[in-house]
Amino acid sequence: MAEPASLKVSVWRGGEQGDFARYEVPARANQTVLDVVTHIQRELDPSLAYRFACRVGMCGSCAMTVNGRARWTCRTHVRKVVGADGELELRPLANLPVIRDLAADLTPFFDKWQRAQGRFQPKDATDGAVPEEFAVVPPASKARREADAGIECIGCAVCYASCDVVTWNPDYLGPAALNRAWTLVNDVRDAGHGERLDAVAGDAGCHSCHSTQSCTERCPKNLDPSSAIAGLKRRLFWDTLLGRR
Amino acid sequence: MSTRGQTHLWMVQRVTAMILALAVLVHLVTIIGAVRGGLSAAEILGRTHGNGAWFAFYVVFALSAGLHGAIGLRNIAAETIGLRGRGADLAWLAIGLVTAGFGIRAAYGLFA
Known part of the structure; x- marks a missing residue:
């Protein structure tokens, strides 16, 4: 799959009521969806709430809805879920109350x-x-x-x-x-x-x-x-x- | 309804499904056989009249269809429009038995 130079990321902001915010994130080799979220929080918008711990697929903290489908973000490579247009949509997990942004209440x-x-x-x-x-x-x-x-x-x-x-x-x-x-x-x-x-x-x-x-x-x-x-x-x-x- | 009662409903649903798989086949073969074989109404009545095995089959068939349908509709109503509770359960039971009753009445008409 052709890899885009940058990712156009829509991220859910707010609680049950909210809206998507758009961010542009540089595409990198072997980048995971969690890497993208971390980049947004550290470089673009420190107010973004999300949850993670181990980063290696053991703890079960980082699951989110990625392009409409629930996934563990730390072990999901961006190239697996993003097409040539570089569009990525992130929401909190469905069927659970939303605390804020990408953090669902488990x-x-x-x-x-x-x-x-x-x-x-x-x-x-x-x-x-x-x-x-x-x-x-x-x-x-x-x-x-x-x-x-x-x-x-x-x-x-x-x-x-x-x-x-x-x-x-x-x-x-x-x-x-x-x-x-x-x-x-x-x-x-x-x-x-x-x-x-x-x-x-x-x-x-x-x-x-x-x-x-x-x-x-x-x-x-x-x-x-x-x-x-x-x-x-x-x-x-x-x-x-x-x-x- | 208790979870035990709900478990029983699920069991009835499964068992009636097994019965219906066979009964629907027998029923269709019977209908098609009667129609394509060119049986007259009098000939059909001659075969069903006083035939206990035939009547018993249709009683089981009608009961299975009535209960299976009502339990299935109960689940659909609960999941799609949130219709749950004791009143709804009693209504579904009544609908299932009335449906079965219509079938049994029709079979009895050919039997008696």
Whole structure:
């Protein structure tokens, strides 16, 4: 792709109500979208609010809407998203309240992890004590492989911002929280399955998922929340049918 | 409605979908067979009259179609116009059963 000499960047300024500001940023080799935002804030307009921490795709802080699509900006090369016209449009993540400019408020996102019982509840030491023995979990077992498939989530909320069901139903738990619940349902050391399955069932939970798979398509870590949600539906179907819950 | 009730609705939706996949096929083959085979009204009545298996099939078919449609519309209404709550749920249940009732009534007309 032909690389433009400079980028014409439209950046959302303001809260829920606001407008785009235009900046011209020099194009450089191997430039990431986060580099562009940092350039604007350091060189052009220090009042720009945005969020980042690790810059290497570990922390999940820097996700934004880049040319209409949620992405982790620190690992998104400009040349991958910008055409020959050099146009770049940056907005805060969708489906979340806007704090200011490019910083979205992730509180509802993380509250839903709690609502989905997304925390480990040790079976052997419910009082928080250290168990006497290590739990033996064969890595090749089916349950462990299901859990392993989903545990690398960095909590960036790209899936949540990409999910139509969240847009339609603000109560919907969303792909990340449900993916987290599925990893724990498959953790043989966990004691909270019953409560967790109750928490993720129904209209605000896994049963509203349309399996359109934007979450899986856009997850920067290549996780598959859509399959995790299908797993929860399957598990709840058989558990309910056979009277196990 | 409790999340357990919502889970049951989803299960009914899935199971009726499986039934409908088969039942719609049987229904279409029956209609096309009757029309293209040139059966007269009297001949059709002769086959359906007192045929318990045929009537049972159409009762299951009508119930599945009524419930499947109503549960699907409930989801669409909740997601597109935000129509949710107990009143709406009861209305959808009624719509599903009434739809099924029309189908069963029609089948009964050919059976009795």
